[in-house]
Amino acid sequence: MSHCNTVLSQVLKLIPRHEFTKLEKKADTKRRRGAFSRWSQFLALTVAQLTGRSSLRDIEMTIGSQKQLRYHLGCQQIKKSTLARANENLSADFYQELFGKLYQRCCDRGDKHKFRFKRKLFSLDSSLIGLSMKLFPQANYNTMKAAYKLHLGLDHDGRLSCFSNGSNKT
Numbered sequence: 199m200s201h202c203n204t205v206l207s208q209v210l211k212l213i214p215r216h217e218f219t220k221l222e223k224k225a226d227t228k229r230r231r232g233a234f235s236r237w238s239q240f241l242a243l244t245v246a247q248l249t250g251r252s253s254l255r256d257i258e259m260t261i262g263s264q265k266q267l268r269y270h271l272g273c274q275q276i277k278k279s280t281l282a283r284a285n286e287n288l289s290a291d292f293y294q295e296l297f298g299k300l301y302q303r304c305c306d307r308g309d310k311h312k313f314r315f316k317r318k319l320f321s322l323d324s325s326l327i328g329l330s331m332k333l334f335p336q337a338n339y340n341t342m343k344a345a346y347k348l349h350l351g352l353d354h355d356g357r358l359s360c361f362s363n364g365s366n367k368t
Contacts, residue, residue, distance in 0.1 A: 204267060206245070217299055225292040236292060238274040239284045254278035301360065319354040 222236045246257045258278045324347055331344040353360040
Protein backbone atom coordinates (compact mmCIF):
# COMPACT_ATOMS: atom_id res chain seq x y z
CA MET A 199 0.00 0.00 0.00
CA SER A 200 1.44 3.37 -0.98
CA HIS A 201 1.72 6.27 1.43
CA CYS A 202 0.14 9.67 0.76
CA ASN A 203 0.35 12.78 2.87
CA THR A 204 -2.75 13.61 4.88
CA VAL A 205 -4.08 17.12 5.36
CA LEU A 206 -2.98 16.88 9.01
CA SER A 207 0.61 16.06 8.04
CA GLN A 208 0.61 19.00 5.63
CA VAL A 209 -0.60 21.33 8.39
CA LEU A 210 2.05 19.97 10.78
CA LYS A 211 4.79 20.80 8.25
CA LEU A 212 4.20 24.44 9.18
CA ILE A 213 5.63 23.67 12.62
CA PRO A 214 9.42 23.32 12.46
CA ARG A 215 10.07 19.93 14.07
CA HIS A 216 13.72 20.73 14.92
CA GLU A 217 12.65 23.85 16.87
CA PHE A 218 9.93 21.82 18.57
CA THR A 219 12.49 19.20 19.63
CA LYS A 220 14.89 21.89 20.89
CA LEU A 221 12.16 23.46 23.02
CA GLU A 222 11.12 20.01 24.26
CA LYS A 223 14.66 19.19 25.42
CA LYS A 224 14.96 22.57 27.12
CA ALA A 225 11.60 22.31 28.91
CA ASP A 226 11.71 18.64 29.86
CA THR A 227 15.24 18.06 31.15
CA LYS A 228 14.24 15.77 34.05
CA ARG A 229 11.79 13.46 32.24
CA ARG A 230 12.69 9.85 31.65
CA ARG A 231 13.70 8.84 28.14
CA GLY A 232 10.70 6.66 27.22
CA ALA A 233 8.08 9.04 28.66
CA PHE A 234 5.08 10.24 26.69
CA SER A 235 6.51 12.81 24.28
CA ARG A 236 5.44 16.41 23.90
CA TRP A 237 5.04 15.76 20.17
CA SER A 238 2.47 13.02 20.87
CA GLN A 239 0.66 15.31 23.31
CA PHE A 240 0.72 18.12 20.75
CA LEU A 241 -0.63 15.84 18.02
CA ALA A 242 -3.40 14.58 20.29
CA LEU A 243 -4.44 18.11 21.24
CA THR A 244 -4.23 19.27 17.61
CA VAL A 245 -6.39 16.39 16.39
CA ALA A 246 -8.85 17.07 19.22
CA GLN A 247 -9.09 20.75 18.30
CA LEU A 248 -9.35 20.25 14.53
CA THR A 249 -11.91 17.44 14.73
CA GLY A 250 -13.98 18.81 17.62
CA ARG A 251 -13.38 15.93 20.04
CA SER A 252 -15.09 16.32 23.40
CA SER A 253 -13.36 13.83 25.71
CA LEU A 254 -10.08 12.03 26.31
CA ARG A 255 -11.71 8.74 25.36
CA ASP A 256 -12.87 10.30 22.09
CA ILE A 257 -9.33 11.53 21.35
CA GLU A 258 -7.88 8.09 22.17
CA MET A 259 -10.36 6.32 19.87
CA THR A 260 -9.85 8.78 17.00
CA ILE A 261 -6.07 8.51 17.00
CA GLY A 262 -6.12 4.77 17.78
CA SER A 263 -8.28 4.05 14.74
CA GLN A 264 -5.55 5.31 12.37
CA LYS A 265 -2.46 3.33 13.44
CA GLN A 266 -0.62 3.70 10.13
CA LEU A 267 -1.15 7.49 10.11
CA ARG A 268 0.01 7.73 13.72
CA TYR A 269 3.20 5.95 12.70
CA HIS A 270 3.87 8.33 9.80
CA LEU A 271 3.28 11.37 12.02
CA GLY A 272 5.77 10.08 14.61
CA CYS A 273 3.17 9.79 17.35
CA GLN A 274 3.23 7.34 20.24
CA GLN A 275 0.20 5.31 21.24
CA ILE A 276 -2.30 7.59 23.01
CA LYS A 277 -3.99 6.35 26.18
CA LYS A 278 -6.53 8.60 27.88
CA SER A 279 -4.87 8.24 31.30
CA THR A 280 -1.42 9.08 29.88
CA LEU A 281 -2.77 12.09 28.02
CA ALA A 282 -4.63 13.29 31.12
CA ARG A 283 -1.46 12.94 33.22
CA ALA A 284 0.59 14.81 30.60
CA ASN A 285 -1.97 17.63 30.39
CA GLU A 286 -2.04 17.90 34.17
CA ASN A 287 1.68 17.66 34.95
CA LEU A 288 3.56 19.15 31.99
CA SER A 289 4.03 22.90 32.08
CA ALA A 290 2.12 25.03 29.57
CA ASP A 291 5.12 27.39 29.33
CA PHE A 292 6.45 25.08 26.62
CA TYR A 293 3.47 25.87 24.39
CA GLN A 294 3.73 29.56 25.15
CA GLU A 295 7.34 29.54 23.95
CA LEU A 296 6.37 27.48 20.89
CA PHE A 297 3.67 30.03 20.10
CA GLY A 298 6.29 32.79 20.33
CA LYS A 299 8.53 31.00 17.82
CA LEU A 300 5.64 30.36 15.41
CA TYR A 301 4.41 33.92 15.81
CA GLN A 302 7.86 35.25 14.93
CA ARG A 303 7.93 33.10 11.78
CA CYS A 304 4.51 34.40 10.75
CA CYS A 305 5.50 38.02 11.37
CA ASP A 306 8.54 37.63 9.14
CA ARG A 307 6.30 36.39 6.30
CA GLY A 308 3.31 38.65 6.91
CA ASP A 309 1.78 40.76 4.17
CA LYS A 310 2.49 44.46 4.23
CA HIS A 311 -0.51 46.75 3.87
CA LYS A 312 -0.76 50.04 1.98
CA PHE A 313 -1.44 52.19 5.04
CA ARG A 314 1.47 53.97 6.68
CA PHE A 315 1.48 54.59 10.44
CA LYS A 316 4.18 56.24 12.51
CA ARG A 317 3.93 53.51 15.13
CA LYS A 318 2.88 49.88 15.17
CA LEU A 319 -0.92 49.43 15.13
CA PHE A 320 -2.65 47.00 17.52
CA SER A 321 -6.29 46.28 18.29
CA LEU A 322 -7.53 44.93 21.60
CA ASP A 323 -10.64 42.82 22.05
CA SER A 324 -12.08 41.12 25.09
CA SER A 325 -14.76 38.49 24.97
CA LEU A 326 -16.62 36.62 27.65
CA ILE A 327 -16.62 32.83 27.22
CA GLY A 328 -19.52 31.24 29.07
CA LEU A 329 -18.87 27.95 30.88
CA SER A 330 -20.77 25.42 32.95
CA MET A 331 -20.54 26.08 36.70
CA LYS A 332 -20.61 22.32 37.37
CA LEU A 333 -17.60 21.64 35.14
CA PHE A 334 -15.65 24.84 35.89
CA PRO A 335 -16.41 25.93 39.47
CA GLN A 336 -13.15 27.92 39.57
CA ALA A 337 -14.47 30.24 36.83
CA ASN A 338 -17.00 31.96 39.05
CA TYR A 339 -17.76 35.13 37.06
CA ASN A 340 -20.63 35.90 39.41
CA THR A 341 -22.96 33.83 41.58
CA MET A 342 -25.16 32.77 38.64
CA LYS A 343 -22.66 32.31 35.83
CA ALA A 344 -19.24 30.75 35.19
CA ALA A 345 -17.10 32.45 32.56
CA TYR A 346 -13.59 33.39 31.54
CA LYS A 347 -12.71 36.71 29.99
CA LEU A 348 -10.35 36.41 27.03
CA HIS A 349 -8.26 39.44 26.08
CA LEU A 350 -6.83 39.21 22.58
CA GLY A 351 -4.40 41.58 20.87
CA LEU A 352 -4.25 41.80 17.07
CA ASP A 353 -1.10 42.98 15.30
CA HIS A 354 -2.18 44.69 12.08
CA ASP A 355 1.21 44.22 10.39
CA GLY A 356 0.77 40.49 10.00
CA ARG A 357 -2.96 40.30 10.79
CA LEU A 358 -2.17 37.87 13.60
CA SER A 359 -3.14 37.69 17.22
CA CYS A 360 0.02 38.66 19.07
CA PHE A 361 -1.09 37.89 22.61
CA SER A 362 -3.96 36.46 24.57
CA ASN A 363 -4.70 36.44 28.25
CA GLY A 364 -7.62 34.83 29.98
CA SER A 365 -8.96 35.37 33.48
CA ASN A 366 -12.08 34.73 35.49
CA LYS A 367 -11.99 38.30 36.84
CA THR A 368 -13.62 41.14 34.93
